[in-house]
Amino acid sequence: MKLTPEQLQQFDRDGYLFFPGLFTPQETRTLNEAVPALYARREAFNVREKNSDAVRTNFAAHLYSEPFARLARHPRMVEPVMDLFQEQVYMHQFKINGKMAFEGDVWQWHQDYGTWLNDDLMPTERAMNVAIFLDDVNEYNGPLMFIPGSHKKGVVDAKHDLTTTSYPLWTVDDALIAQLVERAGGKNGGIVSPKGPAGSMIVFHSCLVHASSSNLSPWNRVSVYLSLCAVSNHIRRFKRPEFIAHRDFTPIECLPDDCLLKPYPVDLPWKNGMPASALVTSPGPIDQMKKAA
Template sequence: MKLNQEQLEAFERDGYVFLPECFSREETKVLTDELPGIFAQRRDEVWREKDGEAVRTAFAAHTYNEAFRRLGAHPRLVEPVQQLLDGQVYMHQFKINAKRAFDGDVWQWHQDYGTWARDDLMPEPRAMNIALFLDDVTEFNGPLMFIPRSHKAGVMEAGHDLESTSYPLWTLDKATVSRLAKDGGLVAPRGPAGSVLMFHCNLVHASPGNISPYDRTIVYLSLCEVNNHIRQFKRKEWIAHRDFTPIEALNDDCLMELAREKAA
């Protein structure tokens, strides 16, 4: 799948592009059917909220679940990133962010490349996130919030927050966020399960807590151009991957093929 000229211009201008209903409900169900089994596992990769129960993030699910392995090489996700980065890509990080009903905590204001540069020594911001909604995302259940055009400001000064939530993050201060929002405003793309968001690794973003009765689960592929691979390996391999092999995209029907295989 390729982005059209209008979408490419939107990404360059605003730092993100939103593709509603990029995946069908049937395809999304193949993935959501796997979530209870993944979230039930008491393994290091499954990071929980401060209550020790609600799942915050399931890292590297593509390494131990077949449906998410296929998603990690899906052409509708991989090919647009190759187009935007003008090169082959590898999987820097793969995570399922499960903002559970009532219990999903905030993700503070941050830039992803700020973390990748500081913690992983990724040389340049030649990487990006692509996110697939596994639930309907509404104004009530903790949608992602972006500051459009903030990716053009480069990497900003950040503090390492080790206390606010269960997951450490390099976060931006209130004055910086206020200044950026005054110039760029705020957006919170919302849409049905199966929708896709692609956003620049320097785009400033966050999400509020989810006190609604509705789950908000999003799976993220963080893809990096292969020659821009990380140089430092202090984080766990399942957080910052060390296999820089270029992803070879599968066929477009790979998720439904798995559903047919299971039904046979």
């Protein structure tokens, strides 16, 4: 899936692209049907909300679930990022975020690259998210909020928030958010919130400042995020478990465009369980680990 010159210009200006209804209901059905069984598993890769049993994030499903392994190789999700980087990409992170009805908690204002830099020593911001809605997203069920053009500021100051939610995040303080929103247009477009049917897709820059409010509605808002990184820009530290920040820098090979409709074979290395090595971490750079070995 190639981006048009107009889309490339829009991405450079705004830091994101939105494709409403890009995937059909038939294509998303198998993905949706697989989520409850994944969320039911009592594994480290399921992070639950702070004050409930609802899953906040399921990590690395592409390594043990056939439908999501195919999605991780889908050309509609992978090729636009390769187009933007002009380079092959690998899977830095794969997550199914569950903003569940009545229970889905906030995601504070943050940049994804802030976390990838501080925790994983990713050299530059040549990585980004591609998200697909598995549910309809409306103004009531905690949609994503972006500050258009905020990626132009590069990496901004952030603090490590370990208390607000069950998942630690490098967050941006309120004063800077107010400045960025005013700079982007204030009440006239300083915050945007892409909404649309299940199957819609968003591509957004790793420095784009974003957040989402809690879900007080009776409707789930489940989305899948592929965090794709240029192969040359792979992480330099394994501070986080492998199910969160992946260590296989092999370029992604895309499947045919109909891969969500046909059972193309895919490798599932964690099908029989997550290996113990996936939990091994090191606070130092990869080079130090190699010397120690």
